[in-house]
Amino acid sequence: MIFYFVSGCIVEGLIADPADGTLEVTGRTIMAFTSVAILLLLEKKWEYYSRLYTSIFVCENFIMTLAISAEMLDLWMVMIHQEYREEISIGMAVFLVTWYISIVSYIFRRFFNYPTSVSLIYAFSYFVMTYGIPMLLMDI
Numbered sequence: 001m002i003f004y005f006v007s008g009c010i011v012e013g014l015i016a017d018p019a020d021g022t023l024e025v026t027g028r029t030i031m032a033f034t035s036v037a038i039l040l041l042l043e044k045k046w047e048y049y050s051r052l053y054t055s056i057f058v059c060e061n062f063i064m065t066l067a068i069s070a071e072m073l074d075l076w077m078v079m080i081h082q083e084y085r086e087e088i089s090i091g092m093a094v095f096l097v098t099w100y101i102s103i104v105s106y107i108f109r110r111f112f113n114y115p116t117s118v119s120l121i122y123a124f125s126y127f128v129m130t131y132g133i134p135m136l137l138m139d140i
């Protein structure tokens with residue numbers, strides 16, 4: 001959890017204002033705790049909270065570490081005036097988001113025995129809730 005918060009602040013600090021980034025990461029953390037809790041309450045599997053939360057956050061920590069590396073690569077490409085920097089950065093971001101949703105979908109499928117389509121919908125919803133809503137609130 002601490003690693004996720006600190007690494008999220010680093011990534012957001014590289015993208016935007018560090019104060020706004022810290023608020024956004026705080027919002028993401030709160031949304032992650034809340035959405036996992038709501039899902040487990042609805043599924044009546046509250047006893048699995050720590051296992052599910054740990055599984056998801058190990059995934060998020062790994063992806064966040066790769067995101068920090070991608071941001072550093074982007075900074076390096078800016079410094080050397082790489083012609084296709086923007087396309088490469090967008091490609092890395094799309095890859096990381098797709099991979100993240102795939103891993104969370106797999107976690108949901110294994111924990112709740114959901115079909116693949118349902119687990120993908122839940123994983124995408126989880127992504128929107130934990131990343132999209134705090135980002136949207138920061139833009140208001």
